[in-house]
Amino acid sequence: MAKKKNAAKTKPVILITNDDGITAPGIHNLVEAVKDLGKIVVVAPDKPQSGMGHAITIGQPLRLSAVSTFFDGVEAYQCSGTPVDCVKLAVDKILHRKPDLCLSGINHGANHSINVIYSGTMSAAVEAAIESIPSIGFSLLDYSIDADFTAARQYARLIVEQMLKKTPEKHTVLNVNFPPVAPELIKGVRICRQAYAKYEEDFVERNDPNGRKYYWLTGEFVNFDKGKDTDVWALKNNYVSVVPVQFDLTNYQLKDKLEKTWKL
Amino acid sequence: MAKKKNAAKTKPVILITNDDGITAPGIHNLVEAVKDLGKIVVVAPDKPQSGMGHAITIGQPLRLSAVSTFFDGVEAYQCSGTPVDCVKLAVDKILHRKPDLCLSGINHGANHSINVIYSGTMSAAVEAAIESIPSIGFSLLDYSIDADFTAARQYARLIVEQMLKKTPEKHTVLNVNFPPVAPELIKGVRICRQAYAKYEEDFVERNDPNGRKYYWLTGEFVNFDKGKDTDVWALKNNYVSVVPVQFDLTNYQLKDKLEKTWKL
Numbered sequence: 001m002a003k004k005k006n007a008a009k010t011k012p013v014i015l016i017t018n019d020d021g022i023t024a025p026g027i028h029n030l031v032e033a034v035k036d037l038g039k040i041v042v043v044a045p046d047k048p049q050s051g052m053g054h055a056i057t058i059g060q061p062l063r064l065s066a067v068s069t070f071f072d073g074v075e076a077y078q079c080s081g082t083p084v085d086c087v088k089l090a091v092d093k094i095l096h097r098k099p100d101l102c103l104s105g106i107n108h109g110a111n112h113s114i115n116v117i118y119s120g121t122m123s124a125a126v127e128a129a130i131e132s133i134p135s136i137g138f139s140l141l142d143y144s145i146d147a148d149f150t151a152a153r154q155y156a157r158l159i160v161e162q163m164l165k166k167t168p169e170k171h172t173v174l175n176v177n178f179p180p181v182a183p184e185l186i187k188g189v190r191i192c193r194q195a196y197a198k199y200e201e202d203f204v205e206r207n208d209p210n211g212r213k214y215y216w217l218t219g220e221f222v223n224f225d226k227g228k229d230t231d232v233w234a235l236k237n238n239y240v241s242v243v244p245v246q247f248d249l250t251n252y253q254l255k256d257k258l259e260k261t262w263k264l
Numbered sequence: 265m266a267k268k269k270n271a272a273k274t275k276p277v278i279l280i281t282n283d284d285g286i287t288a289p290g291i292h293n294l295v296e297a298v299k300d301l302g303k304i305v306v307v308a309p310d311k312p313q314s315g316m317g318h319a320i321t322i323g324q325p326l327r328l329s330a331v332s333t334f335f336d337g338v339e340a341y342q343c344s345g346t347p348v349d350c351v352k353l354a355v356d357k358i359l360h361r362k363p364d365l366c367l368s369g370i371n372h373g374a375n376h377s378i379n380v381i382y383s384g385t386m387s388a389a390v391e392a393a394i395e396s397i398p399s400i401g402f403s404l405l406d407y408s409i410d411a412d413f414t415a416a417r418q419y420a421r422l423i424v425e426q427m428l429k430k431t432p433e434k435h436t437v438l439n440v441n442f443p444p445v446a447p448e449l450i451k452g453v454r455i456c457r458q459a460y461a462k463y464e465e466d467f468v469e470r471n472d473p474n475g476r477k478y479y480w481l482t483g484e485f486v487n488f489d490k491g492k493d494t495d496v497w498a499l500k501n502n503y504v505s506v507v508p509v510q511f512d513l514t515n516y517q518l519k520d521k522l523e524k525t526w527k528l
Contacts, residue, residue, distance in 0.1 A: 053318030254508035
């Protein structure tokens with residue numbers, strides 16, 4: 001499908017996806033922010049896929065269709081699957097190669113702290129890194145469809161330029177969040193660790209028109225982490241947060257402890 | 265809902281879930297293996313949810329219904345959501361407290377190496393640990409519905425006993441996989457790290473009866489990791505593998521490097 005290979009020989013190939021779906025303003029802002037930095041190919045879900053985490057579609061087939069009219073002059077496809085499916089399909093059936101970089105977002109809403117684990121945006125980025133493609137997930141702390149992406153665009157571009165310049169290690173994944181403020185209020189970029197902060201869940205319980213109960217997830221965000229080196233602290237203080245992410249989930253400290261204490 | 269609280273005052277409360285759905289033999293084997301070790305409450309998906317990763321349901325309501333007839337004398341519920349939804353709903357709407365332990369599985373199929381990140385079984389266990397509930401995900405390296413759970417039951421029980429005895433730290437998560445062999449062939453239990461092994465994806469491309477293309481995910485498992493301290497090695501050599509898992513995804517090594525080299 002990617003026919004323009006020769007024309008873009010020297011430019012890096014950049015795959016762009018998201019979890020809010022291909023019509024979301026966030027992905028359009030990301031494409032606009034970086035489109036002259038490489039040969040861009042968009043492969044994004046055909047509907048919102050927020051909160052899908054690292055889900056993949058195994059029990060049913062996937063659809064894929066070209067929608068290049070969505071983006072001015074940029075090759076683009078929509079996919080019926082999850083954000084992770086989009087990355088897998090893009091590599092295997094559209095690009096027929098690994099892109100040089102994968103970008104995901106810009107998400108409408110925060111993906112700092114524990115959100116990284118629920119986020120379709122970040123899971124797409126992590127999937128790319130598993131497949132040896134350096135990647136960045138971008139999120140703006142504003143859930144609104146009308147969110148102002150001015151500062152996010154500016155800093156996303158800076159970060160992508162930095163990433164392309166440094167020839168990152170192939171498993172690199174960055175989780176980048178932008179505070180919801182104007183560019184002149186942003187104090188800079190901070191490399192952070194993931195805060196231990198989470199949602200305290202509370203399901204709303206209601207009756208449907210037939211009298212049957214249903215439950216709707218809600219929750220209040222609580223930060224248990226007082227560190228000043230966290231993403232939550234940085235964002236609260238108007239810094240762009242950058243958390244390098246890993247997909248080796250082994251808890252090495254606990255591994256050592258269990259080796260010494262377990263008798264089995 | 266959990267009415268028998270007083271009767272089980274001294275016994276630990278054990279929440280059991282899975283991703284293969286409440287009718288899967290794996291979860292029934294797990295309940296049977298541990299049901300005298302605590303007050304058991306089952307909350308599991310009403311349909312298969314394999315590969316759902318850490319997905320949560322945010323755009324639609326959830327249903328929950330009692331199905332205690334499924335398990336001999338054990339309080340049980342099915343939920344229309346993902347494995348992670350099951351854990352959240354169980355804590356908030358069924359138990360009205362944090363259980364002492366959460367068990368997930370026994371999964372029909374491997375969750376070693378990178379599978380931990382796609383697995384609904386393991387995501388349910390990780391969700392519990394995020395909520396300060398020690399947890400264990402169990403998986404048998406046999407996808408068959410008729411898999412023989414004899415050895416898995418025996419070792420799952422040993423590991424749960426060990427866990428209950430040691431009063432684990434509240435964020436403890438263990439990823440336990442069983443080799444698909446008879447109990448007498450199992451050499452023991454090994455504490456391991458997650459192998460760097462993954463699926464090399466290949467989508468099957470077909471035409472539907474209307475001539476439109478569809479894609480179906482397939483893939484070949486490839487182990488890039490030659491270490492003898494990995495879960496893949498242990499399982500290949502007929503050990504039960506135990507990988508302690510973490511949910512702080514920060515890559516601290518890369519964090520240090522970026523702090524020194526990035527100019528932003």
